[in-house]
Amino acid sequence: MxxxxxxxxxxxxxxxxxxxxxxxxxxxxxxxxxxxxxxxxxxxxxxxxxxxxxxxxxxxxxxxxxxxxxxxxxxxxxxxxxxxxxxxxxxxxxxxxxxxxxxxxxxxxxxxxxxxxxxxxxxxxxxxxxxxxxxxxxxxxxxxxxxxxxxxxxxxxxxxxxxxxxxxxxxxxxxxxxxxxxxxxxxxxxxxxxKIYRKAKDELDWLLRKVPAIGGKLARTADRVKDSLKYLVAPEGxxxxxxxxxxxxxxxxxxxxxxxxxxxxxxxxxxxxxxxxxxxxxxxxxxxxxDAHKWHGTGSYKIESGQVVKPVGPPMYTEVFGNTLIELAEQDDRIIAVTPAMPGGSGLLKFAEKFPNRMIDVGIAEQHAATMSAALAMEGMKPVFAVYSTFLQRAYDQVVHDICRQSLNVIFAIDRAGFVGPDGETHQGVYDIAFLRHIPNMVLMMPKDENELRNMLKTAVDYNEGPIAVRYPRISGTGAAFDEVMTPIEIGTWETVREGDYAAVLAIGPMIQVAEEAAELLKREGMNIRVINARFVKPLDEKMLLSLAKERIPLMVVEEGSVQGGLGGAVLEFYSLQGIQPVSIQLAGVPDIFIEHATIKEQRVESGLTAEEIAKQLSSLAVRKRQKAT
CATH class of the missing domain: 3.40.50.970 (Thiamin diphosphate (ThDP)-binding fold, Pyr/PP domains)
Structure with missing residues (x-):
């Protein structure tokens, strides 16, 4: 060969x-x-x-x-x-x-x-x-x-x-x-x-090559004639x-x-x-x-049949988002989906079939998509800007200047939030918390499972006080059962999903499951770890944070996002502004490096976001608590 x-x-x-x-x-x-x-x-x-x-x-x-x-x-x-x-x-x-x-x-x-x-x-x-x-x-x-x-x-x-x-x-x-x-x-x-233009263009090129070189003003006139003839006969260029x-x-x-x-x-x-x-x-x-769309980027497949090998299990968060948006759009004709050339990747193909007039694909133009969404909201629509976390970076100025500054009711559906696996460092969705949470008027949330995602989308549609974002990962859901009726969540409220008094973990998204696994490991050693679903990154649940401070319970914040500027930083900022000195706070998240391509599991290992590593750090927190108590 x-x-x-x-x-x-x-x-x-x-x-x-x-x-x-x-x-x-x-x-x-x-x-x-x-x-x-x-x-x-x-x-x-x-x-x-x-x-x-x-x-x-x-x-x-x-x-x-x-x-x-x-x-x-x-x-x-x-x-x-x-x-x-x-x-x-x-x-x-x-x-x-x-x-x-x-x-x-x-x-x-x-x-x-x-x-x-x-x-x-x-x-x-x-x-x-x-x-x-x-x-x-x-x-x-x-x-x-x-x-x-x-x-x-x-x-x-x-x-x-x-x-x-x-x-x-x-x-x-x-x-x-x-x-x-x-x-x-x-x-x-x-x-x-x-094709007729291309044939004419070839003939014109041959003809123009026969024109002799002419100097001065005549040469410039000849060039203009050539250009005019070119546009007349062969306008494709x-x-x-x-x-x-x-x-x-x-x-x-x-x-x-x-x-x-x-x-x-x-x-x-x-x-x-x-x-x-x-x-x-x-x-x-x-x-x-x-089907070049399907085969643009694919997992493993069978060559003879072209059958893509798909994982067995609960639906992907992306699929849940797409199906839920259809349900909400059936109830509210103000909802309009906006995507920058990602209708399939964002789970909107079914939405486009159901509501072709309410599905807007702007092409690769994230900045335009954001500002257009601002204008849609200004005119009374409910735009849902469905975008990968890594691509939302490209529209940062428009989010600040055109949406948040005017406090417009734009809904951000931020897909691929967290690690993305084999797409690697250019596509990691680990920075959106840091570049969104500091912007005035923004509400930012992340669900612990696919049922909560549905309720968060309902929350976003019902919210009328400015921009609101829900971020979700590039993984399958947990298999959670859906509520019969989607129910809005009170803005800025967290929930305790596991009781405990040795230490408390504030976690979001898929890190909830990791935190619960860590708590199970420590339960065998007699340590009861509280796990809190800190589902609102902004606004924080200030009432719960004050309560935790009064308890003097050690805290650990776990997020699949950048430690710099993340949820952990928000918690530290809150306590600092309140003049409160917590007993102890440990931050766990993506370190200050670009995480390269690997499986999501391997990327979590590299970042210390595993149940074993979190259990180790929680054990240390609990030990320090006992030492201070004595």
Whole structure:
């Protein structure tokens, strides 16, 4: 097999062009085989095989900078740069990262787990290159879905203004994670369909090449005529040309010779060039071709049938959220769901079927989604902004400035709160408590189980005094039975789920179960540990905190979130402002490091968030209590 002999871009360049299609087929089979065991981003990587081969065959990485937007499409890049023998460790602890990672290889020149960053990075690298007098190439590979991100359009505007030499490869497969939406998507769709324009453009290019060079004013007039004719006959590049980039395409992204021709053209032109490449997401594996959305990112699966191996047990919190929102929307026609390109991942596909007019997918545009939700709330609607914790980071200013400052009734449904497992450090949902709880007017809560999630959503819908957020994890529920009728929870109230007097644990979300396991371990040693569901991070249950202080009972705060700025910090701040010195408080949460990809269980072990570790710390707290008492 050709693939057996490819361990670097240098090895790739030893092959002849006619051998590359065979290598492409071998790469696809390798990906299908390996990802069936590890899971991963299958469909997007199957779609960029020829594109990646052409880039590495023509350019000289890492001297030439290949910048992958997001990294969903970088598996082939990893294979060609010496990492194919580690694919059995993909997305596993201490194994190969699912995204581009600078510490893995010198060929990984940019890291991104969030989309729409590649063009800004390319601009920065092109500027640095020119200021340092270097001559290397800069190539940004961005998907059509990522192009809807505001940051990408900001960068595109600047690139066109600066006129630096760089190449933007627009990988157009009509999808991000879900099918794309919006005017840019529709514009690109027209470009794909207007074959007559492409034929006319080829003929026009041939004609214009016959026009002799003319000097001075006549030359400038001739250039304007050329541009006008180009827009008249071949308007598909007009948008990008108006941004200041030379447009080339569309190009068949699975035809290596045509790709090579396009990139050579880009290198021959002064200034920025956009090469529009059409690819098929999931190419080479029928189930992925037929449902690229489902196969964008997947767990392990059976190759022959395409059946994904799913865990057996209670429903995921995401599913409970989606089903509950439908129930609430049936009772309240003000409810409208808003998502930034994540209708499937956020559990809203059924909602979209039931209420197509009340389901708004804005594409990859979290900032716009937040501010639009503010306006919806201002006009009397009940917007539910369903967003992953890690993606909400991108809309921080809008949450502060447009929603909380105006105290608008926006509901935040924050999915993937806490550890996310194999998606790793770029996707960990461990910072939202810290960046939300300090904002005035915000209410922030997290359920201990799926039944409480339902009641919290009811609480959020009934709340009319400003923004309110409910965060929930990327795991299955506990199997809790649902109440017959959803009941609002009094804002800022906690509940004791286990009595005890040796020490008290204030825990939220899935840490409730971990705390109860720790309490069971210590019960065998004669220590009765109280477990409190501190379900409201803001406002705190001040009445209960004052009561705990009067008892002089040692406290431990346990959260699957950043210790800095988390629930524990909120408790310490409260006691400090009250002038109270608690007998003892221990904080347990995510340490001040980025937690890399692994299983959620392994990530909890790394952070000390296990029943055994918590029991050990609680035992120490109880011992200190007895020592003080004597």
């Amino acid at each position: 050709l693939l057996d002999h490819i361990d670097s871009p240098t090895d790739l360049k030893k092959l002849t062009l006619p051998e590359l299609p065979q290598l492409a087929e071998e790469i696809r089979q390798f990906l299908i085989q390996n990802l069936s065991a590890t899971g991963g981003h299958l469909a997007p990587n199957l779609g960029v095989v020829e594109l990646t081969l052409a880039l590495h065959y023509l350019y000289n990485s890492p001297q030439d900078k290949m910048i992958y937007d997001v990294g969903h499409q970088a598996y082939v890049h990893k294979m060609l740069t010496g990492r194919k023998n580690r694919f059995n460790t993909l997305r596993q602890k201490d194994g190969l990262c699912g995204f581009v990672k600078r510490s893995e290889s010198e060929h990984d020149v940019w890291e991104a787990g969030h989309s729409s960053t590649s063009l800004s990075a390319a601009m920065g690298m092109a500027l640095a290159r020119d200021l340092q007098g270097k001559t290397n190439k800069v190539i940004a590979i961005i998907g059509d879905g990522a192009l809807t991100g505001g940051m990408a359009l900001e960068a595109l505007n600047h690139i066109g203004h600066e006129k630096r030499n760089l190449t933007v490869v627009l990988n157009d497969n009509e999808m991000s994670i879900a099918p794309n939406v919006g005017a840019i998507h529709n514009y690109l769709g027209k470009v794909r369909s207007e 007009a948008l990008f040309e108006e941004f200041g980039l030379k447009y080339f395409g569309p190009v068949d992204g699975h035809d290596i010779p045509k790709l090579m021709e396009a990139f050579k053209y880009a290198d021959s032109v002064e200034g920025p060039v956009l090469v529009h490449v059409l690819t098929l997401k999931g190419k080479g594996y029928t189930p992925a071709e037929e």
